[in-house]
Every structure is written in C-alpha cells, then in structure tokens.
Amino acid sequence: MxxxxxxxxxxxxxxxxxxxxxxxxxxxxxxxxxxxxxxxxxxxxxxxxSKENLYREVLESIIEPLLQASAPFNEGGQPAEVLKAYIRSKIRISRDLAYASKVFASEIMHGAPHLSADQTAQLNGQATHNISCIQAWIDQGLMAKVDPNHLLFSIWAATQTYADFDWQISTVTGKASLDDADYEAAAETIIRLVIKGCEIADSSEKPAVKVAG
CATH class of the missing domain: 1.10.10.60 (Homeodomain-like)
Structure with missing residues (x-):
C-alpha cells in the first residue's frame, strides 16, 4: 500500500x-x-x-527509463529485434513520460547544466555502446553501411518528437490528444523506415506469396 x-x-x-x-x-x-x-x-x-533538487529529481525520473530503453542492446540479438524493441521503448517514454521527457530535452538543449557527471557518463556510455553494436552489425554485413551515430540520432529525434511536439501532431491529425493507436502507428512507421532503410533482414516478416501463372 x-x-x-x-x-x-x-x-x-x-x-x-x-x-x-x-x-x-x-x-x-x-x-x-x-x-x-x-x-x-x-x-x-x-x-x-529546494526547487533545484526537485528539478534534479524530475531529470532522474526520466534518465533511468532512457537507460532501460537500451536494454535490448545490452542483451545481444539480431539487429531487427534489437532496434524494434528500442524504438518501441522510446515511443513508450514519449507517451507515458511526456512532460519529464520534455524537461530532459530542454536540459540537453541548454547544455545539461543540472545533470551530474555520473548521469552524463551513464548516458554517453550507453550511447557509445549502442553505436558500437550498430557498427558491429554493419561490419558483419547484417545491415547497410549507414553512419551508426546518425542512425541513433535519427531514432532519438523521430521518437522524441512525439513528446516534444505532441500539440502540433494532435493539431495536424485533428485530435484533442494522441491515443494508443497513434503511438502504435508511430512505432510501426519508424520501425519500417529504419529496418527497410538500413536493409536489415527481418525474420518476423511473412515471405511474399508467389502466384503461379
């Protein structure tokens, strides 16, 4: 209780x-x-x-979920499964922790003055690890030779926008607010762009049916 x-x-x-x-x-x-x-x-x-302590607590409340979103990279696995799970986790953060996510984005845009050295090291260390995993997949011929840094940045931007620009997205779609179907569509669209764009084999896709003629 x-x-x-x-x-x-x-x-x-x-x-x-x-x-x-x-x-x-x-x-x-x-x-x-x-x-x-x-x-x-x-x-x-x-x-x-103090207000500053409270602000730091808000940042802390989003940092742990951000680190946990990268768990698929830490467990190994095929690129399609890892990237799908990562993208879905990032979209969930934008949906469930939208305000804290906005606070974090603003903090980063202002040079992260309130992040501790340990928090910065954790976030940068995880990003470096994720980039290394993507590079390893490229080296193994499991995906196209894209820039792993910019691929990760693109995923960040595509998923974060559903927190930062939710008002604009709602306005364009003509909804008072986004619902679960919107976030699911967002995840599926970003996943499709990443998997297809990076030429990654996806074992979950159904093979095309050949029609005899």
Whole structure:
C-alpha cells in the first residue's frame, strides 16, 4: 500500500514535470507546483528541500527509463529485434513520460547544466555502446553501411518528437490528444523506415506469396 509520503512525493513530481516542461526551470515557481499538486507549498520544501533538487529529481525520473530503453542492446540479438524493441521503448517514454521527457530535452538543449557527471557518463556510455553494436552489425554485413551515430540520432529525434511536439501532431491529425493507436502507428512507421532503410533482414516478416501463372 502506498504511504502518504510516497503519494505526496509522486503528486509533487508529476506536477513539477508539467510546470518545468511548460515554463522551464527559471520561470517555474514552487507555489505553482504545489497548487497543481493540490498540496501546501511547505510540502514541496519538506520533501525536496529546494526547487533545484526537485528539478534534479524530475531529470532522474526520466534518465533511468532512457537507460532501460537500451536494454535490448545490452542483451545481444539480431539487429531487427534489437532496434524494434528500442524504438518501441522510446515511443513508450514519449507517451507515458511526456512532460519529464520534455524537461530532459530542454536540459540537453541548454547544455545539461543540472545533470551530474555520473548521469552524463551513464548516458554517453550507453550511447557509445549502442553505436558500437550498430557498427558491429554493419561490419558483419547484417545491415547497410549507414553512419551508426546518425542512425541513433535519427531514432532519438523521430521518437522524441512525439513528446516534444505532441500539440502540433494532435493539431495536424485533428485530435484533442494522441491515443494508443497513434503511438502504435508511430512505432510501426519508424520501425519500417529504419529496418527497410538500413536493409536489415527481418525474420518476423511473412515471405511474399508467389502466384503461379
């Protein structure tokens, strides 16, 4: 059973993610976070001590899922399966952690001033490992000779856009908000572009039926 402390911290973190995503770190007020969370302002300081600590907690809440999204690269496997799982995980983050994802993107665009040296090393280390896996597949002839760095950057951009530009996507598609079918279509489209574009053999695809004539 969730304790009152855990519940309150979760409410504050969720509200902070929304406020930081909408206004940025400097313009966000702890009073607005407290109001959105439905809690007294002193509770924010009681649980997190300062606005900066709370901002760091929001960043921490997205860093672990981002690292976990790369788990398929750490377990080995064929490129099609690994890239499919990675893309789907990245889309899930944009869907389920949209506000924290926006905060992270803004942090990176501003030079990551609030990320710790350890967090930066973890993220960069995982990215380097993922790139090395892609290069190894290229060297083995399992995929086309694309630039592994820019392939990874392209996947980041394609999946992150569903968090950062959700309003624009909703407007273009004529929906009040994106639903599960939209995120599934996004994942399938990005997967198809990557798998086909990189000329990767996909064992899950059904072979073409030959018609006798």
């Amino acid at each position: 969730t304790s009152i402390r855990e519940r309150n911290k979760e409410l504050i973190l969720r509200a902070a993610s929304e406020e930081f995503a909408d206004k940025g770190f400097a313009a966000t007020k702890t009073s607005d976070i407290a109001a959105k969370a439905g809690l007294p302002k002193p509770n924010v300081y009681y649980y997190f001590k």
